[in-house]
Amino acid sequence: MQPGNNTVTPLVSVIAVNFNNAAVTAELLASVRENSYPAIEMIVVDNASSEDPTLLLQAAMPEVRVVRSQENLGFAGGNNLGIQAATGEYLFFVNNDTEFTDGLVEGLLEIFAAFPDAGMASPKxxxxxxxxxxxxxxxxxxxxxxGRNTMIGSREVDQGQHDAVAETPYGHGAAMMVPRTALEKTGLMPEVYFLYYEELDWCEQFRRKGYKIYYQYKSLIYHKESMTTGKSSPMKTYYLTRNRLLFMRRNIALPARFLFMCYFSIFAIPKNTLQYLLKRETVHLKAFWRGIRWNL
Structure with missing residues (x-):
């Protein structure tokens, strides 16, 4: 994975967080090993999994560096631990349930060469x-x-309709590359979120420092989605509720924040409460209300 003597490609540190999902993470590593970009430093942060995944991960990629945490630090905390271990000029944060395609890294690096104001880039x-x-x-x-947002192109069959480089408010937490220089000016991911919304808050911090965030259509990554938390789990309900409120508190100024709180109290709370009651999803109902109470 190291460049040849005459290669001037910058070193890219790829950082992924693993939690009790070593087999899926090993599939990511196999795709990275087969990838076209030659100068990659692969770091996996293990968030206190019940079993040490090191041997399984090294079987997929012998050169991987596994950093084991003694406690589950969440998505942001795990990535921040990876940052401490990384030596690359660029840092590429990817979910452990993604798989690389050829040209992925090269396309993202093109963004930083073309746009000096780029602080982050995410692929298709x-x-x-x-x-x-x-x-x-x-x-x-x-x-x-x-307090909601949507992804452009979500659930659409790809027919090239979004094949244009574009500035975007947020990178996607499943795959986002940042230059070390921008990271050092902006700071680490906000660990208060633990899970969900932290990358949106981090993007707000990048933009406050004067950086822009870009979507690069030339780069493609595949995402298996919610392999660690599950697509519908009480933990997911809790953190999405808790952190939606937290994000708005941290990033939206008055009087807009007051209007959001009115909306959430008058519409979102009754709607979600009724839905969980009608579906008899009492575990999700409790998680929803725990997320609210955390912010009080």
Whole structure:
């Protein structure tokens, strides 16, 4: 994975966080090993999994560096531990349930060469199990009233309709590359979120420092999605609720934040409470209310 003597490609540190999912992470490593970019430093942060995944991961990629945490630090904390171990000029944060394609790294690096104001770049993301279907081709901004946002192109069959480099409010947490210089000016991921919304908050911090965030259609990564938390789990309900409120508190100024709180109290709380009651999803109902209470 090291460049040849005459190669001037910058070293890219790829950082992934693993939690009790070593087999899926090993599939990521296999795709990285087969990738076209020659100068990669692969770091896996293990977030206190029940079993040490090192041997399994090294079987997939002998040169991988496994950093084991003694406690589960969450998505942001795990990535921040990876940052401490990384030596690359660029850092590429990827979910452990993604798989690389050729040209992925090269395309993202093109963004930083073309746009001096770029502080982050994310590739086109397609679903691994529906390989012609887009998950992410950029983001819409978070709605200041509802605290929600949507991904551009989500669930669309990819027919080239989003094949243009574009500035976007947010990179996608499943795959985002940052230059070390921008990272050093912006700071680490906000660990207060633990899971979900931390990359949106981090992007807000990059933009406050004057950086822009870009979507690169030339780069493609596949995403298996929610392999660690599950697509519908009480933990996911709790953190999405908790961190939606937290994000708005941290990033939306008055009076817009007051209007959001009114909306959330009058519409979102009754709607979600009723839905969980009608579906008899009491575990999700409790998780939803725990997320609210955390912010009080």
């Amino acid at each position: 993301i397609r679903y691994f199990f529906q390989k012609d279907t887009i998950q992410y081709a950029g983001y819409h901004a978070v709605n200041r009233l509802t």
